[in-house]
Amino acid sequence: xxxxxxxxxxxxxxxxxxxxxxxxxxxxxxxxxxxxxxxxxxxxxxxxxxxxxxxxxxxxxxxxxxxxxxxxxxxxxxxxxxxxxxxxxxxxxxxxxxxxxxxxxxxxxxxxxxxxxxxxxxxxxxxxxxxxxxxxxxxxxxxxxxxxxxxxxxxxxxxxxxxxxxxxxxxxxxxxxxxxxxxxxxxxxxxxxxxxxxxxxxxxxxxxxxxxxxxxxxxxxxxxxxxxxxxxxxxxxxxxxxxxxxxxxxxxxxxxxxxxxxxxxxxxxxxxxxxxxxxxxxxxxxxxxxxxxxxxxxxxxxxxxxxxxxxxxxxxxxxxxxxxxxxxxxxxxxxxxxxxxxxxxxxxxxxxxxxxxxxxxxxxxxxxxxxxxxxxxxxxxxxxxxxxxxxxxxxxxxxxxxxxxxxxxxxxxxxxxxxxxxxxxxxxxxxxxxx
Amino acid sequence: xxxxxxxxxxxxxxxxxxxxxxxxxxxxxxxxxxxxxxxxxxxxxxxxxxxxxxxxxxxxxxxxxxxxxxxxxxxxxxxxxxxxxxxxxxxxxxxxxxxxxxxxxxxxxxxxxxxxxxxxxxxxxxxxxxxxxxxxxxxxxxxxxxxxxxxxxxxxxxxxxxxxxxxxxxxxxxxxxxxxxxxxxxxx
Numbered sequence: 001x002x003x004x005x006x007x008x009x010x011x012x013x014x015x016x017x018x019x020x021x022x023x024x025x026x027x028x029x030x031x032x033x034x035x036x037x038x039x040x041x042x043x044x045x046x047x048x049x050x051x052x053x054x055x056x057x058x059x060x061x062x063x064x065x066x067x068x069x070x071x072x073x074x075x076x077x078x079x080x081x082x083x084x085x086x087x088x089x090x091x092x093x094x095x096x097x098x099x100x101x102x103x104x105x106x107x108x109x110x111x112x113x114x115x116x117x118x119x120x121x122x123x124x125x126x127x128x129x130x131x132x133x134x135x136x137x138x139x140x141x142x143x144x145x146x147x148x149x150x151x152x153x154x155x156x157x158x159x160x161x162x163x164x165x166x167x168x169x170x171x172x173x174x175x176x177x178x179x180x181x182x183x184x185x186x187x188x189x190x191x192x193x194x195x196x197x198x199x200x201x202x203x204x205x206x207x208x209x210x211x212x213x214x215x216x217x218x219x220x221x222x223x224x225x226x227x228x229x230x231x232x233x234x235x236x237x238x239x240x241x242x243x244x245x246x247x248x249x250x251x252x253x254x255x256x257x258x259x260x261x262x263x264x265x266x267x268x269x270x271x272x273x274x275x276x277x278x279x280x281x282x283x284x285x286x287x288x289x290x291x292x293x294x295x296x297x298x299x300x301x302x303x304x305x306x307x308x309x310x311x312x313x314x315x316x317x318x319x320x321x322x323x324x325x326x327x328x329x330x331x332x333x334x335x336x337x338x339x340x341x342x343x344x345x346x347x348x349x350x351x352x353x354x355x356x357x358x359x360x361x362x363x364x365x366x367x368x369x370x371x372x373x374x375x376x377x378x379x380x381x382x383x384x385x386x387x388x389x390x391x392x393x394x395x396x397x398x399x400x401x402x403x404x405x406x407x408x409x410x411x412x413x414x415x416x417x418x419x420x421x422x423x424x425x426x427x428x429x430x431x432x433x434x435x
Numbered sequence: 436x437x438x439x440x441x442x443x444x445x446x447x448x449x450x451x452x453x454x455x456x457x458x459x460x461x462x463x464x465x466x467x468x469x470x471x472x473x474x475x476x477x478x479x480x481x482x483x484x485x486x487x488x489x490x491x492x493x494x495x496x497x498x499x500x501x502x503x504x505x506x507x508x509x510x511x512x513x514x515x516x517x518x519x520x521x522x523x524x525x526x527x528x529x530x531x532x533x534x535x536x537x538x539x540x541x542x543x544x545x546x547x548x549x550x551x552x553x554x555x556x557x558x559x560x561x562x563x564x565x566x567x568x569x570x571x572x573x574x575x576x577x578x579x580x581x582x583x584x585x586x587x588x589x590x591x592x593x594x595x596x597x598x599x600x601x602x603x604x605x606x607x608x609x610x611x612x613x614x615x616x617x618x619x620x621x622x623x
Binding site: 067072074075076077078080081082083084085112132133152153201202 | 489490492493496497500501502516517518520521555557558559561568569570592599602
């Protein structure tokens, strides 16, 4: 028995090249890993293997890699998404709590799986999805919103509209729809070759933004929960010229960023990042980071959160040279969209304050996140104070949730749109209280 | 007392219409392959009885839109709205599964059992393999169907396929799949 356990441990360590995530995982295709001799984390009660007849068990699924034998009986699993339309009447918005003077209302529904949004000059809003593979266009006639699918069957597409052209990037494809607001049926320009997208799927769904420098920023996540990177194309943020040329890696050691924005004063890039899984309920926490210099290293895989050395991918002085976060954002909370508020509708204290949507945990026995928080720090990220802004998407007493707040979009009137990936809806946050 | 008299008929009417609303569209068409009450009589086609509702809803959307490409399902769901698919999913999730496994091979069953444990299939599909939420019931599903669909997951990853499963099955050889399918079809 002792020998078996040791072997299992060795196999587990040998396999820490896999995947798990604060996001529901979408791991890469068939890893070509050698079959180990003994199943990792095999329960002690399992019958003795029949040496001759027993085929060698396969490696553990990638999203479970890094999971210790002590958690073999865990039933923590990715949270179910919802592919079907949720009517407004089934959205319990009255459960949400905001600070006094703020109001939240349903702005649009009927777009299952909606994630990051981008608004064109005409007011049309474009948004991507993950497993559903759709890109939506939402039109507003001032009274009500309607939507259509611009393109579908893509592998986890994200979008951004820039100078009238819609950029769509999926795990394995980059498309541009020129002048789409005026020409809804325009055929896309295929730019896939120019972007040289790496092949792994896991954590490689995209988030797209154009920076103040006019370049296209896009993250490439670590293709695993925790691993030594298979190649150097991952765990980084890059920027490109709009046509896919001039690629630069601007940040490394970034496990899985799902959102970023530029500070309104310094124009520096701030970004969210998800911590690794299977190290227990309380850590390592997600991160809110600030890039103060091109090329900074943010610690993955050996250093997490505010300086926690990884127990699996060990390195001497694991956190040496690592840019630590502005603030940790909660264990497994899945911090997503980040938006610095620059509008005039909200009270002055919110100006330049960071809004962060925390989509909520799966790799944790009690729900964490499922809310919107503000982080108030100075322009250099000092003295960060995190405050709940919207709560009520989860019911802590019952350990259940109904919505997953995901991304923001600031409207010209200063109101803030918030997408709910779970219910396929967009909510509008406005302020009408005293200023 | 008086108001109960007024309310009861209204309540009865509501319940009746709710029961009627649960009758899914195209039920006969479903039954042609998936069997009475979703208990398939043909080992090539999956049983739907007792599958988790969210799993059914999400798969029906993917199949309707061709994201998950199943030749036998082509066109079958055309024109159905999400609300129709939800009614379908609810109906089948509420039916009682009546497994009809083939002859048992104790050795293969045992091998499959050990494999499934080692792979921690029960984390998501639950230790009794009855499934939950977006993760299907495996216990008592047809062996031939399980075998075929696991091979698809393993060999044809892509949009609309659950990449978690693609990854979970990535390292398996064909004998692993045979044993797993045999075990799961017989597990009670």
